Amino acid sequence: MSGGPSRRVSIEKPVMTRNDEVAAANRSMFLDSGLFAINVIGSPGAGKTSLLEALANRFARDLAVIEGDVRTRRDADRVEKAGSPAWQIETGGACHLDAAMVRRAWMDFRETARGSRYLVIENVGNLICPSSYDLGEDVKAALVSLPEGDDKVLKYPALFSRIDVLLIGKMDLLNHLDADPDRLESECRSLRPGVTVFRISSKTGLGLPEFCDFIIRGREAKFRA
Amino acid sequence: MSGGPSRRVSIEKPVMTRNDEVAAANRSMFLDSGLFAINVIGSPGAGKTSLLEALANRFARDLAVIEGDVRTRRDADRVEKAGSPAWQIETGGACHLDAAMVRRAWMDFRETARGSRYLVIENVGNLICPSSYDLGEDVKAALVSLPEGDDKVLKYPALFSRIDVLLIGKMDLLNHLDADPDRLESECRSLRPGVTVFRISSKTGLGLPEFCDFIIRGREAKFRA
Numbered sequence: 001m002s003g004g005p006s007r008r009v010s011i012e013k014p015v016m017t018r019n020d021e022v023a024a025a026n027r028s029m030f031l032d033s034g035l036f037a038i039n040v041i042g043s044p045g046a047g048k049t050s051l052l053e054a055l056a057n058r059f060a061r062d063l064a065v066i067e068g069d070v071r072t073r074r075d076a077d078r079v080e081k082a083g084s085p086a087w088q089i090e091t092g093g094a095c096h097l098d099a100a101m102v103r104r105a106w107m108d109f110r111e112t113a114r115g116s117r118y119l120v121i122e123n124v125g126n127l128i129c130p131s132s133y134d135l136g137e138d139v140k141a142a143l144v145s146l147p148e149g150d151d152k153v154l155k156y157p158a159l160f161s162r163i164d165v166l167l168i169g170k171m172d173l174l175n176h177l178d179a180d181p182d183r184l185e186s187e188c189r190s191l192r193p194g195v196t197v198f199r200i201s202s203k204t205g206l207g208l209p210e211f212c213d214f215i216i217r218g219r220e221a222k223f224r225a
Numbered sequence: 226m227s228g229g230p231s232r233r234v235s236i237e238k239p240v241m242t243r244n245d246e247v248a249a250a251n252r253s254m255f256l257d258s259g260l261f262a263i264n265v266i267g268s269p270g271a272g273k274t275s276l277l278e279a280l281a282n283r284f285a286r287d288l289a290v291i292e293g294d295v296r297t298r299r300d301a302d303r304v305e306k307a308g309s310p311a312w313q314i315e316t317g318g319a320c321h322l323d324a325a326m327v328r329r330a331w332m333d334f335r336e337t338a339r340g341s342r343y344l345v346i347e348n349v350g351n352l353i354c355p356s357s358y359d360l361g362e363d364v365k366a367a368l369v370s371l372p373e374g375d376d377k378v379l380k381y382p383a384l385f386s387r388i389d390v391l392l393i394g395k396m397d398l399l400n401h402l403d404a405d406p407d408r409l410e411s412e413c414r415s416l417r418p419g420v421t422v423f424r425i426s427s428k429t430g431l432g433l434p435e436f437c438d439f440i441i442r443g444r445e446a447k448f449r450a
Contacts, residue, residue, distance in 0.1 A: 043268045044352050044381070045373020070353060072380050093383065095320060095353040125380075126351055127269050128295060128320040147372035147395065148270020155297050155350075156269070158318065170372065176401050 019133055022099035026136025029106065030119065035064075036219035037119040039135050040167075041159060042143035044125030047169045049075045050202040051143065052120060056082035058212050064113035066105050068097040068124045075122065085113045096129035097121065099136055118215055127152070131159035138222060141165035150179040153187035161191040165198065167211070172201040244358055247324035251361025254331065255344065260289075261444035262344040264360050265392075266384060267368035269350030272394040274300045275427040276368065277347060281307035283437050289338035291330050293322040293349045300347065310338045321354035322346065324361055343440055352377070356384035363447060366390035375404040378412035386416040390423065392436070397426040 030037045042048050052065055056079050065086040067075040076088035087109035089101055102121060113119075121137065123130040142163045144152050147170055153160045160166070166188045168181045185197050196214065200207035255262045267273050277290055281304050290311040292300040301313035312334035314326050327346060338344075346362065348355040367388045369377050372395055378385045385391070391413045393406045410422050421439065425432035 043270060043350070043373075044377055045268060045370070069380055071382055074376060074380070093353070093357075095351070124353070125268070126320070126353060128318070128349070128351060129354070132318075145270070145372065147370065147398070148268075151299060152269055155294055155299070157296055173372070173398070173401060176398060 019099050022103055023134035023136040026099055026103055026106070029103070030136060030138070031222075033110065034117060034223065035119045036117065036139075036215065036222055037121065037135075037137040038139045038141055038165075038215065039121045039123060039130075039137035040141050040143055041123045041127065041130045041163075042125065042145070042167075042169075043127055043148055046125070046143045046145045046148065047202055048122045048125070048143055049078050051167070051169065051200070052079050052084075052122060053082040054202045054205070054208055055118075055120065055212070055215075056084035058208070059118060060084060061115060062117045064109065064116035064119050066102060066109065066119065066121045068101070068122060070094070070124060085109070085116070087112070091124060095124055095126050096133050097123050097135060098133045102135045117219055127156040127159050131156070131162060139164045139218060141167055143167040143169050144184060145169040146171060146173055146177055146179045146181060148179075150181070150183040153184060153191065157191055160188050163188075163192060163195060165196045165214070168197065168199045170201060170203075171199050171206050172203045244324050247328055248359035248361040251324055251328055251331070254328070255361060255363070256447075258335065259342060259448065260344045261342065261364075261440065261447055262346065262360075262362040263364045263366055263390075263440065264346045264348060264355075264362035265366050265368055266348045266352065266355045266388075267350065267392075267394075268352055268370070268373055271350070271368045271370045271373065272427055273347045273350070273368055274303050276392070276394065276425070277304050277309075277345060278307040279427045279430070279433055280343075280345065280437070280440075281309035283433070284343060285309060286340060287342045289334065289341035289344050291327060291334065291344065291346045293326070293347060295319070295349060310334070310341070312337070316349060320349055320351050321358050322348050322360060323358045327360045342444055352381040352384050356381070356387060364389045364443060366392055368392040368394050369409060370394040371396060371398055371402055371404045371406060373404075375406070375408040378409060378416065382416055385413050388413075388417060388420060390421045390439070393422065393424045395426060395428075396424050396431050397428045 063084040073088035076086040079086035298313035301311040304311035
């Protein structure tokens, strides 16, 4: 089928160029603010906010969170309760965050989040549209939960060929599911050989210390360079 | 946030009008073909294809399936193995099906699917973009799996306020999760009071006879009228 995609080429090109410009400006802004920024992309219900609650428990005010959702500020409320400042972007109908939304959000949010060292941006729950929008992050991460099945990687190659980190979530359910995390990992490595993989459970804490270490070392490397 | 959505209004309006025209033509075409058509929308990994495998087991060649995915024809292969003819639309980058894609697919598929009484269209895994595209279906259904959590309805009101059927899936995992299906159901009824709800498990078969009866009775009502 070519009707949908080909019809869109003429309008997407200039939009993406503009987005890349704003993303580059965001990257400078995050550098100036001493922030290491992670863009987390996953399906609705993959467990993105539960992961952020766990990170908020660990990092408290060292972490700032920007939440993207079509509607409600439920996710920001959850993160704030867990101990980190959070800012909700309600996109209205838009199915992804773009660099300009994040820029405006950070302008409004930065006073509240002053002193934070890590910024996690939780993208709108969607494996397709967010994958092509650079937000100015240092690390693009995908969170796939085991109950979603082990066949997701090759179905969404635009995302999984661009990520720096693959998080395989809800590992606590492993024994109740047929899904195989090895398949997720190997199919992801076939698209993105250098990807860093963490198997995690926000419920049991599995893999979270390792992921937190990765974040801490990532920031150290960024600001030592 | 208004940047993304407002920028898109000028191009979306005419696209939707054209889509509605093609959807109306699809509706006539399905009527002429003796088909009762269901558009199933859900997140990646919600269990849409597993549900279709179960329906294929039940309905065999009475069922025809159109599969929408960004890439791969894995889903169509699974449904065919389960006993029903299936046609794969690979959208390339597009995050939803539109009426024209379905129309072209049915034109190519209808010889293979001759004699079928039910057509299920599995939309691209996404809770946002597919919700505003009428495909000419008789029933719009959303499948939310319990592991996705019980907070999804109010986050995606454009979808849940338009559906005829809510399927709450992977009920076999109920005892391993904190999610409450009553909350999903009551929040959905708050947006869409007349919605029909089925709690299902494609693994154990829970709720599937009732959903199949609903489909059979739906077709009978359509063609008796």
